[in-house]
Amino acid sequence: MDDTQEFFEESRSRIASYPADSELTNSAREFMKHTIDARYSYNFTWMGLPIIQYPQDIMAMQELIFRVRPDCIIETGIARGGSLIFYSSMLELLGNGGKVIGIDVDIREHNRRRIMEHPLYRNIEMLEGSSVSPELFNEVKMKTSASECVMVVLDSNHTHEHVLAELALYSGLVSLNSYCVVFDTIIEDLPAGTYNDRPWDIGNNPKTAVKEFLRQNQNFVTDSAIDNKLLLSVAPEGYLKRIK
DSSP states (O other): OOOOOHHHHHHHHHHHHHHHHHHHHHHHHHHHHHHHHGGGGGGEEEETOOOOOEEEEEEEEHHHHHOOOOOOEEEEEOOTHHHHHHHHHHHHHHTSSEEEEESSSSOHHHHHHHHHGGGGGGGEEEEEOTTTTTTHHHHHHHHTOOOOSEEEOSSSOOOOHHHHHHHHHGGGGOTTOOEETTTTTGOOOOOOOOTTTTBBBTTTTHHHHHHHHHHTTTTEEOOOOHHHHHSSSSSOEEEEEEEE
C-alpha cells in the first residue's frame, strides 16, 4: 500500500502544531542565539567550498528549487562561493540548462579563482559591483530576459536601506509562484549589539526591510509554513513567495 500521501499529511500536521509548542520554539531560539555567537554556520561546505549557511536553510532551499524548478537563480552576496556551487548543483540535477548569477561588491581574487576552478562553475556567472547599482541591475535584467522561471536570494549588505533597495529592484524579476529569499532577517530577533562590528542591528536589518516591502507590495507573502518547519533558520519571515 502506498502511504506517501498520508506521510505528507502527517508532516503538514506536525509542522502546523509547532508554533503552539513553546518549549520547542523557545529552545530553537536559544539554540540560534548561542550558535550565532559560536559562528556555527561557518563550519559547513558544499562540494568543497564554504557555504556559510545553516543546514536547515539549505535543505529548505533544496525543497524550493525542486518544487519551483527555476532556470535562473540570482544571488546577491557571494562570500566564499559555496552557495553558488549549491545552486549550480541543484540546477544541474534539474537538467534544465539553468544558470546562476552571483553578484558581489568585492569578489576577492582567491575566492573567484576557487569558484572558477570548480566543475560546476559552467552554470555560473559572477558580476562585481553594488547589487543596487542601476547599471549592474540592468545587466542582470538583460541576462534573465530569456529565463522562464527566476528565483532570487538576497544575502549581501544587511542594512535596512540596502535590502529594501534590493527588494525594490529584484522582486520584479521573480517569477509567479517562485521566491525571493531574504537571508539574515534573524538580526532583528537577536540581542542588540550582536554584530557590533557591522552597521546593522535591531531596527536596521533585513527583517525590517521585508516588513516595509510587504506593506508596499501586495505581490508577495511570507511563506510561514517554511518558518514553522525549519525552527532553526537565519531567515525567519524571509521566505517570500510571489503570488501575483
